[in-house]
Each structure stands twice: as structure tokens, then as C-alpha cells.
Amino acid sequence: MRPIVWWCSLGWLVAASLAVLHAWMLHRYAVDFPFQDDFTQLLAAPGYFHYYPTWREKIADLFSLSVEHRIVTLRVTAIVQTWLPGGLNIRGLIYFGNLLCVAVGVLVIWRATTTHRGWLAVLAALLLFSPINVTAQYWATGVLAHVAVVAYAFGALFCLTRRGIAWDIAAALLALCAALTVANGLMVLPVGTVLLWLGGRRRAATLWGVMTVGLFATYFIGYEAPAGRPPMLLLLRRPFRLFVLYLSALGSVGERFDLSVLLGALMVAVWGWLLITRPSERVSPVLVAWMGFLALSAAAITAGRAPLGDEALLISRYRVYSEVALLITIVATLQRLGARGARWILPPLLACAALWFWHGWEANIPVVGDIATMQRNGLDHYLLNGHGVYYGFPPQDFGDFMLHRAKELGHFLPASNSSPAPQMAASDEAPHAAALPQLQAAPPYADADAVSVRGFILANERHAALWLKGERQQYWGPLKTQRLFRALDNSDWVIFWNTLPLRGVVPGHYRVGYALGQDPRAEVQWSDVWLDVR
Numbered sequence: 001m002r003p004i005v006w007w008c009s010l011g012w013l014v015a016a017s018l019a020v021l022h023a024w025m026l027h028r029y030a031v032d033f034p035f036q037d038d039f040t041q042l043l044a045a046p047g048y049f050h051y052y053p054t055w056r057e058k059i060a061d062l063f064s065l066s067v068e069h070r071i072v073t074l075r076v077t078a079i080v081q082t083w084l085p086g087g088l089n090i091r092g093l094i095y096f097g098n099l100l101c102v103a104v105g106v107l108v109i110w111r112a113t114t115t116h117r118g119w120l121a122v123l124a125a126l127l128l129f130s131p132i133n134v135t136a137q138y139w140a141t142g143v144l145a146h147v148a149v150v151a152y153a154f155g156a157l158f159c160l161t162r163r164g165i166a167w168d169i170a171a172a173l174l175a176l177c178a179a180l181t182v183a184n185g186l187m188v189l190p191v192g193t194v195l196l197w198l199g200g201r202r203r204a205a206t207l208w209g210v211m212t213v214g215l216f217a218t219y220f221i222g223y224e225a226p227a228g229r230p231p232m233l234l235l236l237r238r239p240f241r242l243f244v245l246y247l248s249a250l251g252s253v254g255e256r257f258d259l260s261v262l263l264g265a266l267m268v269a270v271w272g273w274l275l276i277t278r279p280s281e282r283v284s285p286v287l288v289a290w291m292g293f294l295a296l297s298a299a300a301i302t303a304g305r306a307p308l309g310d311e312a313l314l315i316s317r318y319r320v321y322s323e324v325a326l327l328i329t330i331v332a333t334l335q336r337l338g339a340r341g342a343r344w345i346l347p348p349l350l351a352c353a354a355l356w357f358w359h360g361w362e363a364n365i366p367v368v369g370d371i372a373t374m375q376r377n378g379l380d381h382y383l384l385n386g387h388g389v390y391y392g393f394p395p396q397d398f399g400d401f402m403l404h405r406a407k408e409l410g411h412f413l414p415a416s417n418s419s420p421a422p423q424m425a426a427s428d429e430a431p432h433a434a435a436l437p438q439l440q441a442a443p444p445y446a447d448a449d450a451v452s453v454r455g456f457i458l459a460n461e462r463h464a465a466l467w468l469k470g471e472r473q474q475y476w477g478p479l480k481t482q483r484l485f486r487a488l489d490n491s492d493w494v495i496f497w498n499t500l501p502l503r504g505v506v507p508g509h510y511r512v513g514y515a516l517g518q519d520p521r522a523e524v525q526w527s528d529v530w531l532d533v534r
Helices: 002-029 038-051 055-062 072-082 090-109 114-128 131-136 140-160 165-179 183-198 202-218 239-250 257-276 285-308 316-385 396-408
Strands: 425-427 439-441 450-457 464-469 474-483 494-501 508-516 524-533
Touching (some): 038 090, 038 140, 038 396, 072 090, 090 140, 114 316, 140 285, 165 183, 165 202, 183 202, 183 285, 239 257, 316 450, 316 494, 450 464, 450 508, 474 508
Antiparallel strands (some): 439 450, 450 494, 464 474, 464 508
16 A cells, blocks of 8 residues: 555655746746736726726626627736735736636546546646646736636536535536636536536526526627628538537647547547446546536637637637646546556556647747747836837737826836846947847837847857947847746757837937847847837
């Protein structure tokens, strides 16, 4: 018995190490600055709540549609946080969402037998902490929508397996939270109704059935499809194609379309085997309910995203549904096969998951770094002159307005994690030009006060600088760098970024260049970008 306990404890130790690694990554790369939809889903909510004079208008805004979703929990979370010391903290919301992810993993693992939990915890950590979930880990809206809805739904269905008025109330509240997070959260209601009915609780099932009909009937009132979105009717005429897309959504942990379809089909086949064969050895009802919610969520995501193409179903923020579905499938399979089957299945599964984790790490850590530099530049530029740096969304004027209003109301008062950049230094000598293929820079953002730059160094080089070359004068300033830990040797990559003030720079037309090294004599790679300094 003692070797089994030791082996299980080792699994928990490995899982805890992966959790610590994930927490360190969040601390390293999460930034207290809104990103894209955060402006409309989170930053805007406290302002509107303050602006509307009556409670009727406040509540109407809280429950209003955001495209096809009623994101009440996201808005309430942002509003409540502004009442706490320090106000709205995007980084804190990211941490909270990732804690909900841990809660989901723990709930699922605890349905397994005690001897399997330690190494199933490793499997859960490899799946849920993988950087392939980048936008459901480092983006506040992504994690508070798609991770939180799974946590609320799983909590609701778990509570329904318990008896007592307190459990019933908790289940109803968590189900409402799921439905009022994103639209696929509605799927917890029919699943909960069936779970209660099959459990012999007919009166409670009837109440949940009424709640299901009521919410489905009213949820999408006022919805208007976005302009330019292809009609779903075109796909309904091709049911097999739609089913294949559904399988890709269910198996999106595979990242590639073909592999995702294969994984989705495998999960469907395994659950067919679990539910049809050996009726005397029933799978845990709560596992079936959780899987039912995820299967219906995949169907809802397919209905919403399929008109946008194959890749729309495979984006990062939707993979958490697939990962949790895969984890539940494995737990249910081990319940059926017992200890002997687990000895054959778990080792190769863990080996495959470890290889997949490392592949996902190498492929997606640059994305993590890229998002971090976007937000760091946005934060530093905003702290310098009140103007953020935005990528795709929101528009400049709208983003600046939202930040200005949040500051005026005291809702969002971020602070930089690093010291302000020094003034750019003048250089009388023109630096030597050279090709630096390992240096990849994104287009800079500049206004009258500062220039923000970012990019990658495809080598473990920690020193970089920005250069501006005019007709008679050159200026340079140091860039901040950070190792990515994409690799563990000297082939590792580095991210660079900084917001450099333009005060002291003589007005003129300047060519932008980048150097490896912070020295006036460093070799510079000149870009095709020119800046007008006024």
C-alpha cells in the first residue's frame, strides 16, 4: 500500500509544480491594462452603472445583450471591483479567472478513484495550464467568459447531485451565473433538468424545466446578427459538413482542423461505448451531466462560429471546453476500466500530454509575449500622455475616452511596473548599418509625445535600442527586454518593448532603426518606417 501512496504523492507534487509554473507565468506576463474587448465588456460597465440615474436603467444595462451574450457576471465583477481599494484591476481579474480554472480541474479530478487522482492532476495541469489557451488565460474577458462559464455550470450540476434546500439554491444561482456569462451557459439548464428527472426528483426537474423554457424564450430578445455574417441556413443545408465542424469544436484541443475532428470523433465514440455497454456499471451521473453541458456548448459554439469558417472554431479561447471534455472522458473511462486498465492507459496518456504541452509551449509562448508587449506599451503610453495604444480594437478615440472617464470616476488607476523611459540621447555620429535578421519589430506607434515599439529578438540577446535618423541628427534610446523561456538554452527568444518620450528630439523626418546593444557604436538595422516629429 505504501508504494501506491508514494506514487500518488509524486503525481500531486508534479501537478503542484506545473501550477506554480503557471502562476509564475501569469505574474510575469499579465498586465493591468485592458485589451480589446475588455474596454467594452469590463472597463465600460462601471461607467455606465455610474452614469444611469435610476436603478431601472442600471439593471437594464447590466442585462443588455453584448452581440448574442448577456455578460451580466462580467459587468457585475468589474463594478464590484471598483468598490474595492485600488479600483478595477485587470490583472486581478485574470488571476480570479485562472483560479476558477483550477476549481474546474479539482472538481473533475475528485470524481476519480483516490489512487488515480495524483496523476490525473498532472494530466489536468498539462491540459488546462498549456499556453495554447493564451486568450483564456492572459485576457481578462476571455478567462471571465469561457473559463468562468464552465466553472459556474459544473458547480451548478454538482450541487444538483446533493440533497437539501441550500444545495438547490446554490445550484439555481450558479446556473443563472452560467447563463448570464455567455450564451452557451444556457445549456446548463436542460442538462440540469434531465439530471434531476433521471435522479427521480420530478418536482425539482419540473421547476428547472420551466426555468429553461423561460430563459431560452427571453434570452435572445433584441438580438441582431452582425452585419456581414453569413447566414446559418447555408450550413444547415449541409448537415454532414456541420457535424464535422461540430467534431472540430469538441476536439479543438488538437489545434489543427484534421486532428481536432479526429479527437472530437474519438470522444463521441468513447461516450457511446460508456453509455451503451455494461448498463450495470453506470458512469457517475455528474460526469455524464458535465460532459452533456460541454457537448451542448460545443454545439452552440458551432452554431455561432461555423458561418465564419473552420478556423473560427479553433481559436484559443474555445479550447478550454475541449480540454475539460477530454479530461472528463478519461476520468469516466478509468472508472469503467478500473485499476488494471488505468495501468495501461495512464502512462501513454501522460507521455502524449507532456509532449503536447511542450509543443504548445514552444508554439504559443511567443503569442503570450506579444500580447504582453502590446499591453505594456498601451499602459506606458497612457501613463505618459493619456493616450493608449490599441491593436485592431477599440478605435483610438473610443479607447482614450473610456480610459479618461474611468480615471475621472476613480474606477481605473493603473500604475506602471517599471520606471519611465529616459529621454532619447542625441548622437553626432551616424551608426553603422547592418542586417539583423534575428530582430523582428512590429510597426511602431507614435504621436506628438512619444513612440512605442515592440518586437522579438530570435536569440538570447538582452540589450536592444531604438534609433531615429534624421538629415543632420540621430537619437537613440534603450529598449526593455525580457527572456521568453521558449527554450532553455542560448537559442531562446527575447521580447523587447518601450515607450520613449520625444521631448528634446528636434522636429523633423526620421527613419526608425533597431540595434542589438545599447551603445552609440552599435550596428543598426534600418526599417522602412519613417516618423514625423513635430
